[in-house]
Amino acid sequence: MTPPSTTAANPVATIPAQSAPxxxxxxxxxxxxxxxxxxxxxxxxxxxxxxxxxxxxxxAEVVAYCTDATSMGGALGAPGSDHIIRAIAEAERRRCxxxxxxHSGGAKLNDxxxxxxxxxxxxxxxxxxxxxxxxxxxxxxxxxxxxxxxPALTDVIVMSDSARVFITGPEVLRSVTGEVIDMDRLxxxxxxxxxxxxxxxxxxxxxxxxxxxxxxxxxxxRPGTYDLASVEAEGPGQDLRALLPSSRRRxxxxxxxxxxxxxxxxxxxxxxxxxxxxxxxxxxxGIGRLAGKTVGxxxxxxxxxxxxxxxxxxxxxxxxxxxxxxxxxxxxxxVDVPGYLPGISEEWDGVVRRGAKLxxxxxxxxxxxxxxxxxxxxxxxxxxxxxxxLGATTVLSWPEAEVAVMGPEAAVGILHRRQLAASxxxxxxxxxxxLVERQRRTAGGVERAVALEVVDEVIPPAETRVRLARxxxxxxxxxxxxxxxxx
Amino acid sequence: MTTxxxxxxxxxxxxxxxxxxxxxxxxxxxxxLIRAEIPGTVLEVTVTVGDRVPEGGVVAVLxxxxxxxxVIAESxxxxxxxxxxxxxxxxxGDVVAASLPDGAxxxxxxxxxxx
Numbered sequence: 295m296t297p298p299s300t301t302a303a304n305p306v307a308t309i310p311a312q313s314a315p316x317x318x319x320x321x322x323x324x325x326x327x328x329x330x331x332x333x334x335x336x337x338x339x340x341x342x343x344x345x346x347x348x349x350x351x352x353x354a355e356v357v358a359y360c361t362d363a364t365s366m367g368g369a370l371g372a373p374g375s376d377h378i379i380r381a382i383a384e385a386e387r388r389r390c391x392x393x394x395x396x397h398s399g400g401a402k403l404n405d406x407x408x409x410x411x412x413x414x415x416x417x418x419x420x421x422x423x424x425x426x427x428x429x430x431x432x433x434x435x436x437x438x439x440x441x442x443x444x445p446a447l448t449d450v451i452v453m454s455d456s457a458r459v460f461i462t463g464p465e466v467l468r469s470v471t472g473e474v475i476d477m478d479r480l481x482x483x484x485x486x487x488x489x490x491x492x493x494x495x496x497x498x499x500x501x502x503x504x505x506x507x508x509x510x511x512x513x514x515x516r517p518g519t520y521d522l523a524s525v526e527a528e529g530p531g532q533d534l535r536a537l538l539p540s541s542r543r544r545x546x547x548x549x550x551x552x553x554x555x556x557x558x559x560x561x562x563x564x565x566x567x568x569x570x571x572x573x574x575x576x577x578x579x580g581i582g583r584l585a586g587k588t589v590g591x592x593x594x595x596x597x598x599x600x601x602x603x604x605x606x607x608x609x610x611x612x613x614x615x616x617x618x619x620x621x622x623x624x625x626x627x628x629v630d631v632p633g634y635l636p637g638i639s640e641e642w643d644g645v646v647r648r649g650a651k652l653x654x655x656x657x658x659x660x661x662x663x664x665x666x667x668x669x670x671x672x673x674x675x676x677x678x679x680x681x682x683x684l685g686a687t688t689v690l691s692w693p694e695a696e697v698a699v700m701g702p703e704a705a706v707g708i709l710h711r712r713q714l715a716a717s718x719x720x721x722x723x724x725x726x727x728x729l730v731e732r733q734r735r736t737a738g739g740v741e742r743a744v745a746l747e748v749v750d751e752v753i754p755p756a757e758t759r760v761r762l763a764r765x766x767x768x769x770x771x772x773x774x775x776x777x778x779x780x781x
Numbered sequence: 782m783t784t785x786x787x788x789x790x791x792x793x794x795x796x797x798x799x800x801x802x803x804x805x806x807x808x809x810x811x812x813x814l815i816r817a818e819i820p821g822t823v824l825e826v827t828v829t830v831g832d833r834v835p836e837g838g839v840v841a842v843l844x845x846x847x848x849x850x851x852v853i854a855e856s857x858x859x860x861x862x863x864x865x866x867x868x869x870x871x872x873x874g875d876v877v878a879a880s881l882p883d884g885a886x887x888x889x890x891x892x893x894x895x896x
Contacts, residue, residue, distance in 0.1 A: 543847060544849045545850045545851060596848065598853075599819045601848075637873055
């Protein structure tokens with residue numbers, strides 16, 4: 295037996311081969327996803343290749359289905375698709391999340407168009423349910439073709455280290471395009487965690503994948519209620535601004551801020567499930583808990599590209615906003631953004647088209663959504679990050695944050711260019727500093743933003759948790775009436 | 782021991798008032814190239830050849846968008862070359878440094894403890 299890998303959470307038990315249940319069997323996989331105890335089957339046992347059940351995760355009701363990887367590589371025919379369609383309908387009826395466990399080569403070749411038709415009807419069912427109930431996919435092996443688009447239509451995709459997702463596999467690639475690549479590099483967790491952004495969560499072992507899926511489902515299935523008393527009873531909070539570098543120019547990892555802001559579990563770990571953590575890292579998105587309530591968090595990350603918005607990060611955030619809005623998950627938006635990333639490649643990659651998605655997503659959104667400007671918000675990026683103009687519920691700010699069309703140095707360089715050029719060289723630096731200071735005071739200081747009512751209130755950083763929670767709790771709950779199209 | 786590690790020297794043929802860090806074309810296949818994610822000016826190079834960097838470690842600091850932005854190593858390894866110097870301008874995607882990921886086969890592993 296191969297020794298357990300160092301990334302496995304649990305040691306592999308050595309079981310004699312002949313008595314080991316096939317760990318890929320749907321019953322086994324479903325048992326590891328769900329709470330202990332027999333789940334309720336949603337259909338009689340058959341050879342459709344799909345098992346669909348109703349069960350629980352952490353006591354919350356869920357529906358789950360699993361492809362049978364032990365039979366024909368989990369290929370999906372019309373009967374199997376019908377089970378998935380009925381499972382989704384059952385989840386909608388119960389108003390609970392539905393989880394798909396995927397390990398499948400795609401549509402059953404032998405059944406021809408019938409299986410493609412079934413798969414297509416499954417896609418339609420997922421789309422109709424989109425935004426009505428949370429749909430989570432856990433990919434545990436190859437998931438090709440139809441089995442890739444299934445998860446792609448759901449809200450969250452978790453990939454274990456054995457997951458391989460692609461439309462066209464290595465064999466066909468080799469013969470048609472001449473490209474040679476193995477399944478792992480083509481469609482494994484690194485490909486989809488880092489390059490494509492297809493995977494929201496990549497994990498090590500299958501066990502890890504189930505653990506993460508359970509946590510994510512738990513946050514959706516139990517959105518909780520605001521417990522302001524408990525947050526207020528925490529007393530004077532940590533000065534969150536002290537977590538940032540003292541120099542305004544220095545980048546920092548915004549994860550530190552996100553973690554400090556959210557509730558902690560029994561093991562003193564922040565309750566935060568980040569999505570697409572290794573892709574478009576200049577923005578952080580994920581769900582967590584604040585004052586007992588499930589919230590979505592969006593935060594610019596200055597550590598990456600200075601926290602600039604760009605085509606990919608805007609798209610990543612836009613999809614997350616719409617997912618939360620459609621499922622009624624309130625949003626906390628932490629803003630520290632210098633602008634959009636300049637560059638020809640950005641323009642040609644469609645920062646205009648993809649950036650517009652973020653503007654649209656926020657403007658369309660009706661969930662409670664509170665913005666906190668921590669250090670700065672400049673220009674178009676200020677608008678895009680859940681500004682007052684786009685309908686933010688509340689806009690808070692830390693003291694000395696800057697809200698401006700551009701930073702004071704850049705502004706001075708434009709507004710006072712002639713004056714500076716005309717000044718004696720030995721006085722220029724001093725003049726520049728003075729002009730920058732004046733610009734910062736008059737144009738960019740947060741006081742001006744408050745006067746214009748684009749910032750509602752300046753708050754002490756130590757009160758961040760309680761003020762965010764209060765602002766969210768005060769807003770009437772609302773939920774967008776739209777699907778979560780996979781942007 | 783053959784010296785396959787080298788610090789890149791600015792090429793005289795490309796000299797302008799601000800030298801550019803160009804992409805290195807002779808990377809060994811097992812080397813990781815650490816690239817700038819954003820255009821900017823090199824404020825500081827924080828590693829030298831032979832240093833170990835952890836995953837997420839900073840190899841240089843760029844100035845861009847009026848901020849000091851780190852250039853980060855994606856995987857743990859040993860720095861095999863530094864492609865820029867303080868004051869250089871880099872474009873997005875330019876190679877800043879290269880490292881040999883931990884575990885990659887090399888004769889030079891003897892120089893450092895594979896921690």
